[in-house]
Amino acid sequence: MPLLTLTDRGFYCESGDFYIDPWEPVDRAVITHAHxxxxxxxxxxxxxAEPGVSVLRARMGPTAAIRGARYGETISVxxxxxxxxxxxxxxxSAQVRLVHRGEIWVVSGDYKTDPDPTCTxxxxxxxxxxxxxxxxxxxxxxxxxxxxxxxxxxNWWRANAAAGKVSMLYGYTLGKAQRLIAGLDPDIGPILxxxxxxxxxxxxxxxxxxLPPTRYAGTMERKVDAAGAIVVAPPHASGSSxxxxxxxxxxxxxxxxxxxxxxxxxxxxxxxxxxxxxVDWPSLLATIEGSGAAEIWVTHGFTAPVVRWLRERGLxxxxxxxxxxxxxxxxxxxxxxxxxxxxxxxxxxxx
Amino acid sequence: MRAFARLFSAIDETNAxxxxxxxxxxxxxTAPPQDAAWTVHFLSGRxxxxxxxxxxxxxxxxxxxxxxxxxxEESYQTVGDLAETITLILPDTGASSELSLSHWVEQRLLPxxxxxxxxxxxxxxxxxxxxxxRERFVWNKLITGSFRVGASQRLVTRALAEVSGVEEGxxxxxxxxxxxxxADFFQRLIAPDTRDADVSRxxxxxxxxxxxxxxxxxGHIADWIAEWKWDGIRAQxxxxxxxxxxxxxxxxxxxxxxxxxxDQGALLPEGTVIDGELLPWIDGSPLPFAQLQRRIGRKxxxxxxxxxxxxxxxxxxxxxxxxxxxxxxxxxxxxxRLQSLVESVRRGERLILSPSVDVASWESLTQARSRARExxxxxxxxxxxxxxxxxGRRRGDWWKWKVDPLSVDAVLIxxxxxxxxxxxxxxxxTFGVWDGDHLVPFAKAxxxxxxxxxxxxxxxxxxxxxxxxxxxxxxxxELVFELHFEGLQPSSRHKSGIAVRxxxxxxxxxxxxAEEADTIEHVRSLL
Numbered sequence: 001m002p003l004l005t006l007t008d009r010g011f012y013c014e015s016g017d018f019y020i021d022p023w024e025p026v027d028r029a030v031i032t033h034a035h036x037x038x039x040x041x042x043x044x045x046x047x048x049a050e051p052g053v054s055v056l057r058a059r060m061g062p063t064a065a066i067r068g069a070r071y072g073e074t075i076s077v078x079x080x081x082x083x084x085x086x087x088x089x090x091x092x093s094a095q096v097r098l099v100h101r102g103e104i105w106v107v108s109g110d111y112k113t114d115p116d117p118t119c120t121x122x123x124x125x126x127x128x129x130x131x132x133x134x135x136x137x138x139x140x141x142x143x144x145x146x147x148x149x150x151x152x153x154x155n156w157w158r159a160n161a162a163a164g165k166v167s168m169l170y171g172y173t174l175g176k177a178q179r180l181i182a183g184l185d186p187d188i189g190p191i192l193x194x195x196x197x198x199x200x201x202x203x204x205x206x207x208x209x210x211l212p213p214t215r216y217a218g219t220m221e222r223k224v225d226a227a228g229a230i231v232v233a234p235p236h237a238s239g240s241s242x243x244x245x246x247x248x249x250x251x252x253x254x255x256x257x258x259x260x261x262x263x264x265x266x267x268x269x270x271x272x273x274x275x276x277x278x279v280d281w282p283s284l285l286a287t288i289e290g291s292g293a294a295e296i297w298v299t300h301g302f303t304a305p306v307v308r309w310l311r312e313r314g315l316x317x318x319x320x321x322x323x324x325x326x327x328x329x330x331x332x333x334x335x336x337x338x339x340x341x342x343x344x345x346x347x348x349x350x351x
Numbered sequence: 352m353r354a355f356a357r358l359f360s361a362i363d364e365t366n367a368x369x370x371x372x373x374x375x376x377x378x379x380x381t382a383p384p385q386d387a388a389w390t391v392h393f394l395s396g397r398x399x400x401x402x403x404x405x406x407x408x409x410x411x412x413x414x415x416x417x418x419x420x421x422x423x424e425e426s427y428q429t430v431g432d433l434a435e436t437i438t439l440i441l442p443d444t445g446a447s448s449e450l451s452l453s454h455w456v457e458q459r460l461l462p463x464x465x466x467x468x469x470x471x472x473x474x475x476x477x478x479x480x481x482x483x484x485r486e487r488f489v490w491n492k493l494i495t496g497s498f499r500v501g502a503s504q505r506l507v508t509r510a511l512a513e514v515s516g517v518e519e520g521x522x523x524x525x526x527x528x529x530x531x532x533x534a535d536f537f538q539r540l541i542a543p544d545t546r547d548a549d550v551s552r553x554x555x556x557x558x559x560x561x562x563x564x565x566x567x568x569x570g571h572i573a574d575w576i577a578e579w580k581w582d583g584i585r586a587q588x589x590x591x592x593x594x595x596x597x598x599x600x601x602x603x604x605x606x607x608x609x610x611x612x613x614d615q616g617a618l619l620p621e622g623t624v625i626d627g628e629l630l631p632w633i634d635g636s637p638l639p640f641a642q643l644q645r646r647i648g649r650k651x652x653x654x655x656x657x658x659x660x661x662x663x664x665x666x667x668x669x670x671x672x673x674x675x676x677x678x679x680x681x682x683x684x685x686x687x688r689l690q691s692l693v694e695s696v697r698r699g700e701r702l703i704l705s706p707s708v709d710v711a712s713w714e715s716l717t718q719a720r721s722r723a724r725e726x727x728x729x730x731x732x733x734x735x736x737x738x739x740x741x742x743g744r745r746r747g748d749w750w751k752w753k754v755d756p757l758s759v760d761a762v763l764i765x766x767x768x769x770x771x772x773x774x775x776x777x778x779x780x781t782f783g784v785w786d787g788d789h790l791v792p793f794a795k796a797x798x799x800x801x802x803x804x805x806x807x808x809x810x811x812x813x814x815x816x817x818x819x820x821x822x823x824x825x826x827x828x829e830l831v832f833e834l835h836f837e838g839l840q841p842s843s844r845h846k847s848g849i850a851v852r853x854x855x856x857x858x859x860x861x862x863x864x865a866e867e868a869d870t871i872e873h874v875r876s877l878l
Binding site for chain 2: 144304
């Protein structure tokens, strides 16, 4: 019996009787991070990394039972030793390390190894079995230096401001938006935000992350003169009447998918900035190698080529079908949160 | 290469026409004439021939990147563009090239012709190492012969007019026909002296807009001439300096392909340009377009095919008469002169005047239009009698009013990923109609859906794939689409026994189940 099995609710640790990132409500859930495809609402008790608790709470509602664990703190759950280690994906994202009878597993959730001022950097963890995402698991995905991407974004904003245009910058509400804001040069002009982004900004600030001043654009009058400003909004707001009221504008989407021209062009946006909170191909391979694991489970993304590549290099790799989505290339909101209200709340923390 | 790559990005990174033109103007102001000439050449859609096979390019790039062939293939499936796939997998070297575009084209690209694999490989790998990602992409696009950019010839013309102060129409005319991209050419292109020398050069074609509303909104029918809209090859027949030149609308010189038309040209007076439609034509009526396709592309035209499928130029307009450009004369006058010209040189039916559809009211014209298929036409052309012969597609004076397309409800059965902006999305579909209890493939269509619908259908395909054959997926037969097309022909080469012309998706019939789609018998009844 392996330490983890994949059930129709998600990864289940039978020895410890808990789930990791279940996609249906369960009794005990360990959460790698607060994105909607990893943190499903309705479980009786959650455990998450301490820096991410405020963000998770912003999504799960005030009554959810969430136990925060410090990075590296070891907790015994029914004899299985559980610890959380930084995944570098978004604020409070964690790799879950499980130790049982000398066997070590790491479930990495979503992760990146590039630096990000809004979250704790990724920490390599040695293990026997490594569960990894493969969102950008093809050699075409190699991120350009982050400094260049942010210079491009700021230059684009500056040029728009000079031309009297508003810069509409689209990026996912949780994580990407804050990382973008942290990299903007506030001397260029005001930074306005969509409500969903501003809510997460508040959670980030509450957790002690420093962001330049932002202003919620929702309180502004119907037709606004925001010339020179940058508006940070979720992708699904693109093309909406909410977006149109900002007037003459240039549009851009920040996502790893923007590295491929076709993906940008079919959105009919002016610019695409290749900035991702996931590992690119070289970092993915380096991370897998660095884990020292002989057995690799490959989840969401380009699973087939990654598995084949690893097998050709002598690793015991297999594809694992989950409901995780990674970085999405569609316009759907990645909003998650209490859909129905506050029932099924338990104040029992995972222990 | 750097300046050209920067121009490409500037055009590629905006959807605003004015910004594209501004980028072009800035480029043309500073580029050396030799580079500018090549830029005009490429941006006006003249692509270099592919000199290196794609398999070879893929193999050399994979080896340079240290990747196995299967992984290159996986990557290509996702990117959907060979030039871009190569750009993305190659290691970055930190290099960038100051060398001029003309150097890259003339010293590197063109000499690849006829070189053996080893030399070609060395040149390619060396090139990749000298370029940054943006330059490499443009270079690969040139090498693969797939260079296209979001700037139409019209934008280039506008930018050149702005840079030179020469009128747009003059620039457009100078860009027609055959020319070599040299510094000399570029200087002549933007020269203020408007006397031009090239005897073979055609005029820019004037094109009609589709009529969407009711024709009665166009005013008095007496101000208009109606003609049949033919489905052939739009062409200009030129007689100058004792020689005939036949040009297609795609600006291809058709010399030697239609000898019977060139013979007619020899009868025309010096300094004549006729705009018309090339059609396969016997005894006063056209043959199906497919017949003409049998002739196109043949190297040797035997007497047999010339007898079976004789071509005719149906003359629409007279653009030049006695060496004088008469495009600004009203159509009424041009047509009268065309008529007497055609009558004076007519032998048989290889050059005829486009027949007018003479009706006294819009109602009778509407009736005439419904008979278009019977005469082998695809609708009606409406031209204002007072109109000049313009440049490009403009609203107002010329309209095309096609007959309603044929329509069939068919089921999506196979799908393949698209390329370019549709890369990684399943957007190329094959549709089937019922033949008894199974679906027989009947048409392929790629266009007609909105981006949003395309994404939804893509999602459906991913979740309902039954089988994969290479890049093709067999899809659970569930989605029904209303297909429109211009015509049907019996065909022995198609499984369904029918070939369709211009199929496209008119509507996603979410209200219909697969069982409610049309049958092959129904399709045959439309023949």
